[in-house]
Amino acid sequence: MTRPARLAVGVVSAGRVGAVLGAALARAGHTVSGVCGVSRASLARAEALLPDVPVLPPDEVAGAADLVLLALPDDALPGMVRGLAAAGALRAGQIVAHTSGAYGVDVLGPATGPGALGLALHPAMTFTGRAEDLERIAACCFGVTAADGDEAAWNVAEALVVEMGGEPVRVPEAARPLxxxxxxxxxxxxxxxxxxxxxxxxxxxxxxxxxxxxxxxxxxxxxxxxxxxxxxxxxxxxxxxxxxxxxxxxxxxxxxxxxxxxxxxxxxxxxxxxxxxxxxxxxxxxxxxxxxxxxxxxxx
Structure with a gap:
């Protein structure tokens, strides 16, 4: 399993899951370069778990990142991916990962088409959005999905999960809904x-x-x-x-x-x-x- 290089991570957005996983990636040695949040609760989570990280619009967060972490509600994910791609915020060589359980990597088509690496990293845990979630990740499995036949992509997904302290479990694209x-x-x-x-x-x-x-x-x-x-x-x-x-x-x-x-x-x-x-x-x-x-x- 190859360890990803130190990455600039952009978190879209600072919900209960995004803020915690961003903090877990920072703890693993990556740099959170930006986060987006609108509600008072998300801004408070960003301040608590990602201190000193700039709060920026989604396209700026994604554009400056090596790893774009899309931690969004299921129904909001496809539109956000299309919007970021249309804004030119996604590019070849990036890793674009989402945390939705319902989707695999097909939903990331607007990003992977131009050459980004698409991953699905779904933590099978309920989140409070507080610091204690960082410790609970140690007992948490992640359902991971990458493109069929791309073993290198699967390895990157698994390595990121291990770095956050979780246990990766491979879930094929077709099996994600079930x-x-x-x-x-x-x-x-x-x-x-x-x-x-x-x-x-x-x-x-x-x-x-x-x-x-x-x-x-x-x-x-x-x-x-x-x-x-x-x-x-x-x-x-x-x-x-x-x-x-x-x-x-x-x-x-x-x-x-x-x-x-x-x-x-x-x-x-x-x-x-x-x-x-x-x-x-x-x-x-x-x-x-x-x-x-x-x-x-x-x-x-």
Whole structure:
């Protein structure tokens, strides 16, 4: 793996990801030559994590850089690449890397066509935009993508990730949409699920639901990562249809907005528990009926 030479890095822009990765590259010995930011929060992050780095418009940041780091929302990325290319800010010999999980390197066509090296470097981590993220990168994998067949480009991508302290994982261009779907489905929906569980506990009068949920959910996550479906527990996997009916009834009474998600997840749990041999075949019909039971019927 070849270490990139010391590079002038331009960060577009100083969001939670860009500011942290810019600081990680600076820590690795590169020079952040410019950063762009508009909102008060992004300017504060730039000041905290990239002190003394000039805050400039995107075309000036990119034009002065050897490595252009595009840390933008997915929907903003294609337009920014086209705009920078049209402004003449991207040139042959540059490295142009983005941090989007949803895109590979095809989106960088306006830059790679004229001869820039395009890379996708997606950190599989949630960011706060604060200094502690620099340490969390040490336990973070990056989904990296380069042009098919260009082993030198793949090596540059991997070397940059290693320099930042992360672990590179190769993701082919065609697999990027499914790769990103998997991560979003797991991480984003997990936050929603945990928050809804905490809301339900508050409804019971529990003042600190995180103290109840923390050990339980940490163990469940660890077991799921270690053992997959064999880690399933609870009334659906056991075939306790009566308990599932109670869940449906109380959600219908107290949190009807959560009931569709509960039913959808319970159905997938039943399917996976059946396929893995945890849920007895003779109990699957009862569980399916309980999941779909009418909330009024459950009160009778």
């Amino acid at each position: 790769y990103h779907t998997a991560l979003a489905h797991g991480a984003n929906h997990l936050v929603t699920l945990v928050s809804e569980a905490a809301d339900l506990l508050r409804g019971t009068g529990v003042g600190t639901p995180e103290r109840l949920l923390g050990p339980l959910l940490s163990a469940a996550l660890d077991n799921a990562l270690r053992h997959g479906d064999r880690a399933l527990t609870g009334p659906v996997a056991r075939g306790d249809a009566g308990t599932v009916r109670k869940h449906v009834r109380v959600l219908g009474e107290h949190a009807p907005q959560m009931l569709p998600a509960y039913r959808a997840l319970a159905e997938r749990t039943a399917q996976r528990a059946t396929a893995s041999g945890l849920l007895r075949p003779d109990l699957t019909a009862d569980i399916a009926a309980a999941i779909r039971s009418d909330t009024e019927e459950g009160q009778q």
